[in-house]
Amino acid sequence: MQDIEHVHYMPLLGAVMATALLGNRPATFLAIVLSVAADLIMTTRLSLTEATANTILFVLIASVMAEVCHRLASRTALLHSILTSVPVVTLDGEGRILRITAPAADLLGVAPANALNRDFSIFAPDFGERTLSALLQGDALTAPAAGYWMARRPDGEIVPLIIHASLLAHSVDPERVVLSLADQRQALAVNDRMRELMGQLSRSWRLNSMGEMAATLAHELNQPLTAATVYLHAGQTDIARAGPIGDSASRALDLAKTQLLRAGDIIRRMRELIATGGPQLTEERVSSMIEDLRPLFDLIRQDTGVAIRIDVHETRDGVLADRIQFQQAIANLVRNAVDAVCGHGEGLVSVTGRCLANQGYEIRVEDNGPGIAEDQMDRIFQPMMTTKAGGMGLGLSVTRSIVESHDAVLTVGRSPLGGAAFSFCLSPVSELEAA
Known part of the structure; x- marks a missing residue:
């Protein structure tokens, strides 16, 4: 049994795994070659066959472990890239911020270092002890009545947020809760713009209807206004027979007739405007x-x-x-x-x-x-x-x-x-x- 003799490869295997985690495949291959060379130089072998067998075994094991480490490093790098590109915050059981990504810190308007170990409720007042306690008990996170959370930045700006929460296992203590934040400012702005456009469409429809109604009124009201003017003129003639006693009433009727004539002119000009599209200056x-x-x-x-x-x-x-x-x-x-x-x-x-x-x-x-x-x-x-x-x-x-x-x-x-x-x-x- 030569199990004890194989132990000397363990430090070399660790060196290869460390290289695989930190470097690329060419660097890992070089680490395997150097490890084999160093072992052959420093270790006395009983026979060439035994040395060859141990070397082949080491190369196979080191290659497999190196590939596992490469894939683990690639997946870790991918996960890190994803996490650093989205607003994510982790909290402990007391609601304090333990980790915060740069996008999350930017969303809350604070430097990442200044947010650590601070209560998340400082930034989102509605996210208080009751909400955190419900999350720790396994309940789903329920948004406020408005449908989103309001975050208050240090500069005073209020930012609407959608927050998704996940409860971590006790094995990752002290981190207990992961919060994913989503900025709703653009979505709310789009909704406001949509409501504004709907209001404009509604007003346009009413204005079109009123335009048609105005054209009809301009045509139909001209005759009764003309008749009313004639009646006022006849009334003035009758009052004139009363002499000085009717002068005051006659002046009032004259003013009324003037306004009726002006109303007729307005309607006539309205019809001309509808017909020609412009006033006559x-x-x-x-x-x-x-x-x-x-x-x-x-x-x-x-x-x-x-x-x-x-x-x-x-x-x-x-x-x-x-x-x-x-x-x-x-x-x-x-x-x-x-x-x-x-x-x-x-x-x-x-x-x-x-x-x-x-x-x-x-x-x-x-x-x-x-x-x-x-x-x-x-x-x-x-x-x-x-x-x-x-x-x-x-x-x-x-x-x-x-x-x-x-x-x-x-x-x-x-x-x-x-x-x-x-x-x-x-x-x-x-x-x-x-x-």
């Missing part, structure tokens, strides 16, 4: 167009108690405009401003107009109400968007369309009066004609 003076609205503003003031101040400079106020549509846009802005200041103390609405030389003629409608929230500045011009109970959300959208049809841009900002300020500039007639 003529040379107008801003001061004259706004002055015609003064009786309407007086009625609004009487009904609401809101003061409407008009300050329109007549200097170089000639512009190309559709008179009726321009007046409709100003009336819409004034009504919106009045609605904004009602119930907020002494309401004031200011309508100003002034020439800005090369920039054109600016019209501003301002109020001293609460103003418009910053997050709504970009949305108030969208159709169907309204902050008023019972509102349809079309006033500002229609007003912007009218302003844009005059080659201008309707802007909104903060007024020195404290509320909102809507403004747009029309190019002077001289510049438009020169162009």
